[in-house]
Amino acid sequence: MSTPADAGAGTEHGPGPQTVDRHGFWLRTLRMWDLVFVGLTALYLVAVLTEVSTPADALLPAGAMAVLVLTYVLVGRRGVVRGDTRRVDAYLAVLVVVVVSQVALADIGPVLLFLAYVQIWNLVRTRVAGVVWAVALAVGCTVAEALRVRGTDEQIVEIAAQFGSALLFAVALGLWITHVAEQSEERAYLLDELRATQDALAASHHAAGVVAERERLAAEIHDTLAQGFTSVVMLAQTASVELERGRSDRVAARLAGIEDVARDNLAEARALVAAFSPPDLQDGTLADALARLATRFTGETGVRVEVVDDAGDDLAGREAQVVLLRAAQEALANVRRHAAASHVTLRLARSGDEVVLEVADDGRGLPAGASEGTGLRGMRARADAAGGTLDVVGTPGDGTRVRLRVPVRPAAAGTTGPARTDAP
Incomplete structure (x- = not known):
């Protein structure tokens, strides 16, 4: 569990996820290691008290352990919490001195190696530092034990082998624990x-959804309410002209037209608020809705609109029908504003697994280099959303043709044949 001491420091492995929050990792497990320290210290003191013959013999070991505890609380632990490398190193030096002195004083001293090795591998900054401190502790304890027993050469070799074995085990265990801890930190x-x-992805999707919904509502308003209000304005202007000329009977007809368009707009507004499909599609088929649209358009503009249904009744789902109806509305709005046409054909046809809506007029056509406006861009976006395509072809002086293709389900048996409706 190397290196709580300095957060974010690199290791011999180089920078990486495992070095990002070492200090944080230590702080998260600090209480557990405090308990380990207290438990091992108490265990050692109990062992000392059971070994000594008089209380006076326990004063020196107890005093050394008191120094170790105070140093840990005032220096080592604070160094860990603050990420102060010098405090941690100072505590480790005191730890090595205390353990070596205990080994030099009594047979029970080597018990402290459990405590010392655990703290070394939990406080050192790197694996190399852990090995260095562990070797220093093992060498110090070997010398202290040899001096205490004043052993022969054979005894010194045996002591060195014992402490060397403990060192190898501690280093191997420490390196393995460090590796496991770093993997845990990395995970x-x-x-x-x-x-x-x-x-971040959820927030991005939410933002994209908000933008898409705003664009959808903007397209709905442009294709329905805005066009309806345009009709109201044109009918009102026409009524004003008729009123100035004293043609009261025509004024009444224009006012009736304004009322009809306003009612339709009100129904569209309510449908938008309630997130329903267009009112025209709630009371019949798409062909019926196109016929009503053609009738209103002819009444408002005088342009004859012919509706040809070669697709039958088995069309795409309601969402695709909305796309087709909105496209027809926008195409007629463009005819009203730009085409100066006298005749328009709305044709529904089947082509394989697609239904095709074609709006063709005999107006002035598209000028060379004409750019798409808001309406055409909205139609293209709707087509893309429905998995379809939109083509606009126009020749100056030879009319314009708008063709929208959207996927449909396979036709059912017994589909009705073509039907033709001419708006008055």
Whole structure:
């Protein structure tokens, strides 16, 4: 569990996720290691008290352990919390001195190696530092034990072998624990990154959804309410002209037209608020809705609109029908504003697994280099959303043809044949 001491420091492995929050990792497990320290210290003191013959013999070991505890609380632990490397190193030096002195004083001293090795591998900054401190502790304890027993050469070799074996085990265990801890830290870091990425992606999707919904509503308003209000304005202007000329009977007809358009707009507004399909589609087929649209358009503009239904009744779902109806509305609005046409044909046809809506007029056509306006861009966006395509072809002086294709389900048996409706 190397290196709580300095957060974010690199290791011999180089920078990476496992080095991002070492200090944080130590702080998260600090209480557990405090309990380990208290438990091992208490265990050692109990062992000392059971070994000594008089209380006076326990004063020196107890005093040394008191120094170790105070140093840990005032220096080592604070160094860990603050990420102060010098405090941690100072505590480790005191730890090595206390353990070596205990080994030099009594047979029970080597018990402290459990405490010392655990703290070394939990406080050092790198694997190399852990090995260095562990070797220093093992060498110090070997010398202290040899001096205490004043052993022969054979005894010194045996002591060195014992402490060397403990050192190898401690180093191997420490390196393995460090590796496991770093893997855990890396997994925690990657999980945090994944959560952050998921949160950012969710926020992005939400923002995109908000923008898409705004664009959809803008297209709905443009294709319905805006066009309806344009009709109201044109009918009102016409009524004013008729009124100035004293043609009261025609004024009444224009006012009736204004009332009809206003009612239709009100129904469209309510449908938008309630997120329903267009009112024209609630009371009949798409061909019926196109026929009513053609009738209103002819009444408002005087342009004859012919509706030809070669597709039958088995069309796409309601959403695709909305796309087709809105396209027809927008195409007629463009005819009203730009085409100066006298005749328009709205044709529904089947082509394989697609239904095709074609709006053709005999107006002035498209000028060379003409750019798409808001209406055509909205139609193209609707077509894309429905999985279809939109083509606009126009030759100056030879009319314009708008063709929209959207996918449909296979035709059912017994589909009705073509029907033709001419608006008055």
